[in-house]
Amino acid sequence: MRPLTASLLVVLAGTLFAGWFFSTHEKVEVEEWVGYRGDARVNPWYAAELLVRELGLESESKPELTPGEWLPPATDTLIVQVTSSLGVGPDLYMLLSWAGEGGHLVLLGPDSVTDEGDDTLSQFGIAVRFARSELYEAMEEQQTTQDDFEAELDGGYALGVYPHDAQLELFPAEQGFDVITHGQEIVAARQQWRDGFVSVVANPTRFTNDAIKSGDNARLFADVVIGEIEPGKVWLI
Numbered sequence: 001m002r003p004l005t006a007s008l009l010v011v012l013a014g015t016l017f018a019g020w021f022f023s024t025h026e027k028v029e030v031e032e033w034v035g036y037r038g039d040a041r042v043n044p045w046y047a048a049e050l051l052v053r054e055l056g057l058e059s060e061s062k063p064e065l066t067p068g069e070w071l072p073p074a075t076d077t078l079i080v081q082v083t084s085s086l087g088v089g090p091d092l093y094m095l096l097s098w099a100g101e102g103g104h105l106v107l108l109g110p111d112s113v114t115d116e117g118d119d120t121l122s123q124f125g126i127a128v129r130f131a132r133s134e135l136y137e138a139m140e141e142q143q144t145t146q147d148d149f150e151a152e153l154d155g156g157y158a159l160g161v162y163p164h165d166a167q168l169e170l171f172p173a174e175q176g177f178d179v180i181t182h183g184q185e186i187v188a189a190r191q192q193w194r195d196g197f198v199s200v201v202a203n204p205t206r207f208t209n210d211a212i213k214s215g216d217n218a219r220l221f222a223d224v225v226i227g228e229i230e231p232g233k234v235w236l237i
Helices: 003-024 046-054 089-100 118-124 134-142 146-151 217-225
Strands: 059-061 077-081 104-108 126-132 164-170 178-182 185-193 196-201 234-236
Touching: 046 059, 046 217, 046 234, 077 089, 089 104, 089 185, 089 196, 104 217, 118 126, 118 196, 178 217, 185 217, 196 217
Parallel strands: 059 234, 077 104, 077 234, 104 196
Antiparallel strands: 126 164, 164 185, 178 185, 185 196
């Protein structure tokens, strides 16, 4: 077969196939999650930062902080995780000294039961416990839906009821703390620290980009970060 004839047959076959394909198939649109874009792709607290701005306050995220080189004014709020280098040793003492001058230090608990952080929190009389949720057991006993069950919590937060969840234990439990509860489980606590405040959150994953829009997580974040405190700028590390 001559090369020209073979080429013509290939073109003809391609044309016939294309005609058959487009006559028997429809073009459709499909939505596919491709992940966050921009700052939200690299910053898990970006949605929380935007929430603070929506509330009329200044906020900014920083990938790292070296307290020996720079700290914000003592009128500000600083949010860090206890499992980071800021939660131990000299850096922590610098942060506590800063809070004592009037700042608001918010310590986010470990992401999971395998993370550390108890040594840091024990200085404030606080421990994080990953335990079976009494709320979950009560919901199972009542055989009710999660939404209906949480709606019955007196003044509580709709944060989701899970078989196991992080909660705070306070020592001594009867003094020195203002607490936020989910049912009877303490999810956040605040205490005066000389002229400032130290707040602790049991489960920081409630405030990530994925979770803060669920239930009352955004409300919880606002109450922890602001509450009765009038902060200057909010810094998320």
